[in-house]
Amino acid sequence: MNSHLPVGRLADRLHSLPRERAWFAILLSVTALALADAHFSRMGLAPLYIPIVCAACWALGSRAGYLVAIVAAVLAVVPHLAELPGLSPALLGARMAVRAVTYVFVAAIVLSFRRSFDREHHLAARDRMTDALNKETFRERVIHRLDLAVPARQSFLLAILDLDDFKGLNNRHGHVAGDEVLRTFAQGARGIIRREDDFGRIGGDEFAFLLPVHSAEEAVYFARSLHKRLSSVLAGTPHPVTCSMGALLIQPETPRDEPSLMHAVDQLMYAVKRAGKNAVEIGRAATDRAPDTPVPSRLRVPIEACL
Numbered sequence: 001m002n003s004h005l006p007v008g009r010l011a012d013r014l015h016s017l018p019r020e021r022a023w024f025a026i027l028l029s030v031t032a033l034a035l036a037d038a039h040f041s042r043m044g045l046a047p048l049y050i051p052i053v054c055a056a057c058w059a060l061g062s063r064a065g066y067l068v069a070i071v072a073a074v075l076a077v078v079p080h081l082a083e084l085p086g087l088s089p090a091l092l093g094a095r096m097a098v099r100a101v102t103y104v105f106v107a108a109i110v111l112s113f114r115r116s117f118d119r120e121h122h123l124a125a126r127d128r129m130t131d132a133l134n135k136e137t138f139r140e141r142v143i144h145r146l147d148l149a150v151p152a153r154q155s156f157l158l159a160i161l162d163l164d165d166f167k168g169l170n171n172r173h174g175h176v177a178g179d180e181v182l183r184t185f186a187q188g189a190r191g192i193i194r195r196e197d198d199f200g201r202i203g204g205d206e207f208a209f210l211l212p213v214h215s216a217e218e219a220v221y222f223a224r225s226l227h228k229r230l231s232s233v234l235a236g237t238p239h240p241v242t243c244s245m246g247a248l249l250i251q252p253e254t255p256r257d258e259p260s261l262m263h264a265v266d267q268l269m270y271a272v273k274r275a276g277k278n279a280v281e282i283g284r285a286a287t288d289r290a291p292d293t294p295v296p297s298r299l300r301v302p303i304e305a306c307l
Contacts, residue, residue: 011117014059022059026052026068034075041079046099049076053103057110069107073100127201129179130186138200139258142210145198146256149212157219158261159209159247160269161230164277166205169239178205181237188233192226208262216249220282223247227280242278244269254285261285 014022029052037045049072057065077096125137133141142158149156163185170178182205189207193199198210209226213219227245234241246268250261268281275281 011058014055017059019060022055023064026056026060026064029055030068030072030075034078037076038079046076049073049103050106053107054110057107058114061114062107062111065107065111066104069103070100073103127186130182130201132186132189132207133198133200135200135202138198138202138208138210139262141198141200142262143258145210146250146258146261150252150256153252155213155215155219155252156250157209157211157213157222157247158250158265159211159223159226159245160202160262160265161207161209161227161243161245162203162269162273163205163234164242164244164273166241169241173239177239181234181239181241184237185230185233188236189230192229192233213249216251216284219247219249223280223282231278244272244277245280246270246272247280247282249282249284251285 017025030049033045033048033052037043053065053069053072056068060068073096076099077092125133127134132138146156148154163181166178166181169181182201186199186201186207189199189209193209193211196212200208202208211219211222211226213222223245226247227243230245231243234243246265248261248265248268250256254261264283264285268283272279272281
């Protein structure tokens with residue numbers, strides 16, 4: 001959705017709004033409109049429930065959206081209960097049914113748009129072949145999560161992994177075989193990482209991971225374990241290859257400059273390549289330099305130490 005338009009900006013705000021705050025805003029709006037409609041029933045305020053129904057569908061999903069639509073239909077008829085002595089119950093029921101059908105229909109349309117939005121949003125953020133985050137989305141996630149982690153004093157492990165001699169595999173067996181290895185690897189990686197971890201494809205055969213950690217010891221353990229388990233995934237493909245990985249511990253006091261951090265972990269990965277491949281090298285991002293020049297303090301971890 002075009003976020004430069006007012007409706008696009010509103011949709012983005014609703015999309016990013018925490019569920020609890022969205023519920024509070026919807027309930028507050030419904031209550032305020034119900035009170036206003038009760039006191040000024042001749043003004044015909046009932047159509048104003050429609051934007052609230054739309055907001056509920058967009059921010060809270062189908063179940064909540066339909067619930068708000070039904071509640072709004074009932075509340076829209078409540079001011080007319082005073083007319084009940086001169087109004088037949090059948091006519092009152094018909095009014096409520098018309099309101100309910102109208103609001104539910106509007107909810108169905110908005111929910112259809114929301115499903116399309118979610119689908120396009122998902123596809124725009126993903127690499128089509130592997131379903132990992134694409135390069136741009138992964139880097140945005142890194143920036144966002146590192147910024148949020150500063151007040152929380154959260155540490156992260158940033159890792160880049162490259163498949164060894166992948167170009168040779170493509171040359172020997174063709175790109176179809178290479179694509180199969182990439183898809184199998186990505187599927188295995190998604191089964192290994194936790195829900196709070198980020199996983200992206202940042203190049204042809206390069207993948208990146210961002211993992212929250214609690215200590216340097218946990219970061220070293222995660223890096224070794226991740227390399228070992230991903231190596232096992234690659235060993236189980238029809239055309240086995242090995243992988244080289246660089247991993248960088250980002251502690252709370254580390255300058256959170258994403259390009260420099262990505263460059264630092266990339267250099268760790270290439271250090272593994274130069275040293276013979278099929279290994280992981282772990283570093284600690286420097287904290288005593290300017291934010292644009294973090295340099296890893298490298299710790300060599302040979303592959304046999306990971307087994």
